[in-house]
Amino acid sequence: MNWTWFHKLASPPHFYRLAGRMTPWFGWPAFLLIVVGLYGGLVLAPPDYQQGDAFRIVYVHAPSAWMSMFIYATLAVSAAIGLIWRIKLAHAVAAAAAPIGAWFTCAALATGSIWGKPMWGTWWVWDARLTSELILLFLYLGFIALRASIDDRERADRACAVLAIVGVINLPIIHYSVDWWNTLHQGSTITKLGKPSMTFDMLWPLLTMILGFTLYFGAVLLTRLRGEVIRRERDASWLREELAR
């Protein structure tokens, strides 16, 4: 198996240029999908039987929640790759992904909270999903804080990698515990901030938004990554040529 392509990819100058070329291929489709998804969700989809038009919040809440978890998994996997195989680019991916994931978690919490008001009458409920999202936010913040506290970049990368691995192992445990805790004290009212049972009309915009958000993440990640690569490659000679272009 010829691994040259892989080594090329992990080489910073190559990656820097490749990332620059790939970004629009993620960015524009993302924009399109999000626009289409918004139209489908806000205009085309029929209102929900129980929740009326309020259910449309799902079109921003669910994709944000999905992204918050997907990005954390990405972060943990790249950090692990960086730690085990000592690939600097992998650490850069984790570092670049963290703030994006944290913001998506905030979006999921905010939209989930806002959605809760018309549904349950309060601005916050200790719903299993929301509580899990909140704990996920803490995990993100811990990761970002640890990285910020360590001056030596290599030590920061590796320490954060250990933290990310520990976090991702704990995530299912946290999820299960919070779920169990929630059902324990649940009254007769539904607490699941779940998607209402959806017809295809309602479902396709949701999938479109999720795909759009994922591609969006790709585009933003690549941009941030280019910044990371420059910062990490400070004195490399390729940088001079590249920036002179």
Added chain:
Amino acid sequence: MNLAQFLAMGGYAVYVWPSFGLTLILLIHNVRAARRYHASAREQAMRRIDSSRKQP
């Protein structure tokens, strides 16, 4: 369905529009923050290259 009905969102407008608005703001913010991050990295790198060139 006319524009007024659409904006009213069946009475839930005060929940729906801020949710979408907030998410949109965050999406835009992340793009701009990423671009700024990249741009400032380039700037710093250029400055360092220039200053090292000036040294004999």
Added chain:
Amino acid sequence: MQTSLTQAMALIYRGDLVLAFRRWEQIAQPVVFFTMVTTLVPLALSPELSELREIAGGVLWIAALLAALLGLEFMYRADHADGTLEQMLLSGQPLAWLVLAKTAAHWTASGLPLVLISPLLAISLGVPSDALCVLMTSLALGTGILSALGAIGAALTLGLRRGSVLLSLLVLPLAMPALIFGARGVDMAIHGEVARGPLLLLGAMFVLSLTLSPLAVSAALRISQE
């Protein structure tokens, strides 16, 4: 003369305990903190034992958790400062086992005192005496889990300024599942139910953290020492 692994572990365990008991304040502080926080609750809420009993499980668990957090940052600090840590890393003994010994010593000096004083505090919150056994068991497991998980945080934040705040931020989310089941178990016991389910889950978490955390801690120690 080669030191066997068990000898090395025993040395570390005993050594740490001797050092810990030389400084009474370091053992006493978490205990006093535990007591004080437990005292805050009736002051803030109500002196009625019937009301306190309802929240006693959660209160005792939260107070114990926070008290145990206090002692975490010291776990590797002294060794890091005086070079013992470097010796441990260079000793050729499998680091994860040495870490296990250190974690055990930490629990003995920090978690165990909390467990021992908990019945007194529980009674002050109106907990019936037949719930005390469950309380102590759950706290023993819980503080054990916290020593294991906290060691990871302590190793990662070694030598950092303001490391203690960061340490809490890192460790608390990991401790939340234990809190959920531990507090629930105590609650069930207070109300006369059999608390086997939560206790077993707590036990499972304890075993998991005990086996996996030394690996994470050794990785973190090597990273922090470089």
